[in-house]
Amino acid sequence: MQVALQQLVNGLTVGAFYALIALGYTMVYGIIRLINFAHGDIYAVGAFVGLSLYGLLAALRIQNPILTTLLALVVSMGFTGLLGVLLYRVAYRPLLHARLSILISAIGGSLTLEYGLFLIYSPSFLVYPHLFGRAGPSFGSVDVSWLQVVIFVSGLVLMAALYLLVHRTKIGMAMRALAINQDAARLMGVDVDRVIALTFFLGSVLAAFAGVLTGLYYSQISFLMGFLIGLKAFTAAVLGGIGNIPGAVLGGFLLGILEGLAAGYFSSRWKDVVAFAILIIILVVRPRGLLGERVVERM
Amino acid sequence: MNALNGPPLSRSRAALAGAVALAALALPVLGTPYLVDVGTQVLVYVMLGLGLNVVVGYAGLLDLGYAAFFAIGAYTTALLMVQYHVAFWATLPVAALFTAISGVVIGAPTLRMRSDYLAIVTLGFGEIVRIAATNFTFTGGPEGIYGIPHPTIGEFVLRSPRAMYFLAMAFALLVLAGSYNLARSRLGRAWLAIREDETAAQAVGIYPVYFKLMAYILGAVFAGAAGSFFAVKLTAINPSSFTFIQSVTILMVIILGGMGSLPGVILGAAVIVILPEALRGFDRYRMLAFGIGLIILMLLRPQGLWPSRIGQIERRAVALSEASAAAGRAVDTASTPE
Numbered sequence: 001m002q003v004a005l006q007q008l009v010n011g012l013t014v015g016a017f018y019a020l021i022a023l024g025y026t027m028v029y030g031i032i033r034l035i036n037f038a039h040g041d042i043y044a045v046g047a048f049v050g051l052s053l054y055g056l057l058a059a060l061r062i063q064n065p066i067l068t069t070l071l072a073l074v075v076s077m078g079f080t081g082l083l084g085v086l087l088y089r090v091a092y093r094p095l096l097h098a099r100l101s102i103l104i105s106a107i108g109g110s111l112t113l114e115y116g117l118f119l120i121y122s123p124s125f126l127v128y129p130h131l132f133g134r135a136g137p138s139f140g141s142v143d144v145s146w147l148q149v150v151i152f153v154s155g156l157v158l159m160a161a162l163y164l165l166v167h168r169t170k171i172g173m174a175m176r177a178l179a180i181n182q183d184a185a186r187l188m189g190v191d192v193d194r195v196i197a198l199t200f201f202l203g204s205v206l207a208a209f210a211g212v213l214t215g216l217y218y219s220q221i222s223f224l225m226g227f228l229i230g231l232k233a234f235t236a237a238v239l240g241g242i243g244n245i246p247g248a249v250l251g252g253f254l255l256g257i258l259e260g261l262a263a264g265y266f267s268s269r270w271k272d273v274v275a276f277a278i279l280i281i282i283l284v285v286r287p288r289g290l291l292g293e294r295v296v297e298r299m
Numbered sequence: 300m301n302a303l304n305g306p307p308l309s310r311s312r313a314a315l316a317g318a319v320a321l322a323a324l325a326l327p328v329l330g331t332p333y334l335v336d337v338g339t340q341v342l343v344y345v346m347l348g349l350g351l352n353v354v355v356g357y358a359g360l361l362d363l364g365y366a367a368f369f370a371i372g373a374y375t376t377a378l379l380m381v382q383y384h385v386a387f388w389a390t391l392p393v394a395a396l397f398t399a400i401s402g403v404v405i406g407a408p409t410l411r412m413r414s415d416y417l418a419i420v421t422l423g424f425g426e427i428v429r430i431a432a433t434n435f436t437f438t439g440g441p442e443g444i445y446g447i448p449h450p451t452i453g454e455f456v457l458r459s460p461r462a463m464y465f466l467a468m469a470f471a472l473l474v475l476a477g478s479y480n481l482a483r484s485r486l487g488r489a490w491l492a493i494r495e496d497e498t499a500a501q502a503v504g505i506y507p508v509y510f511k512l513m514a515y516i517l518g519a520v521f522a523g524a525a526g527s528f529f530a531v532k533l534t535a536i537n538p539s540s541f542t543f544i545q546s547v548t549i550l551m552v553i554i555l556g557g558m559g560s561l562p563g564v565i566l567g568a569a570v571i572v573i574l575p576e577a578l579r580g581f582d583r584y585r586m587l588a589f590g591i592g593l594i595i596l597m598l599l600r601p602q603g604l605w606p607s608r609i610g611q612i613e614r615r616a617v618a619l620s621e622a623s624a625a626a627g628r629a630v631d632t633a634s635t636p637e
Contacts, residue, residue, distance in 0.1 A: 101554065101603075103554070104597050107593060108589075108590045111586055111593065231422070231426070235422075277427060280409070280424065283420055
């Protein structure tokens, strides 16, 4: 039982990362039907930009961990968000109607970002500042750090904010309209290109947030860090029902928890197999994901 | 190679195909061992590309875990040869059988899914196979299997780069002939019909799941053959050759070349292997240049380097289908962000 609780806590932390990244996949997929392969690397860029900021602030002798973290987060999210928009404008927009070519372009974007980081920063692991210790609220024999609490709560706040943005604002309405029918949305006066760019911006901002926090949580980052987690986050998005925002959140947390339990009870070497096997089983039993709606694939 | 694209072949393309055939024959005679080895690598990707082309290009099913079948073929041959001292040629039917079975295992439960979900399930399958190969002891774990013997014909041992090149060429030509005939068979026409309009295909009596499964099985067997060759070529295999990146690379071969087009696959394989080799001089910038190169290539030639003629006819029909697709999208509300 104690193992289960401990893995639940770890799973919720990792799940928050998956969910934050999965949101970017699911929004982009919902609107332009693209599996944005570069999204995991956008997350990695977020982590690296955050690290640069910590370095810069340390050089400026700003030591307060909370202040530096907030600054690192804000700058990294802003920069990475703009990078996401740039990626869309350069690599995706001209190919919006070529389904497979855009996928290759996305893979090209992914390699470009990965090896851009490789060249600018380092081919090996970089160490993140160790700002927050292991201390935390006490829950009996289960270890919870304040950092985990912050990751979980702030993740939920951002997800809720995104949900409100998509469902309660005019721009969110435009996004939903675009997901249903791009041509009709354009006829109603929606600036399609701007809304798609905004979607990329939002997705990248969330990924950068996750990037900086994973840096703090695992205390090391590498230029390939986005690859596997990107794969898992996409899995989470599909698990929840791709194109669906609460689905991505649910899928992310579920995947994190299941993986944590698999690592705790089984063997951490097999945890990825467990994650993918569960994905396959769920999709076989419920092919539209957990929260996905019924869909007619082709008319 | 003139027959690749059907009889009405434009003169420039025929000349190009002729030049490629000449180069392919001249390479083992004139090339250095390094160049011959690069040529062999191109041929491996030709085999893999042609196999995946059956699944993606002909049947229109996106597969992101294709390297799994490549791995199953390679491991079957390697294990049989190292553990049980079976001759290389005798391992081929076994590898074909195993890859066919794995094609059924992954295909049968999943082929009714939406294509994007199929993509992610195949991705998961690919990862499972790779991780299993890393963790099981009988597959040699992360070190894999080494000391795989060279194949022999009678007394003659196929060992030199040149011999391996000719063996690869034989494999590739077989796969090429198979793909060419498949496209023109009853199967090939059924795939085309399903890919273009599944509902209409069903209406004329084509049972999509059966034909999709056939595409899966045949694609898997082609990859298995490539895997068997790969095992004896390298004489040592390990899971790092069968990653997700490998699957993506094979997919890039066929998309770069132009979906469903056999000369396109050959061209795509050449670009995928030769471009990173040619960029070796840039060393640290190599992969970055490759990534940027992919984006630029796609921006300039979104239909691939050598698109199939069917693809070109399709594009003319796109204007027509656009209208019906727009009507379809109105109904397809599932992907609304909620």
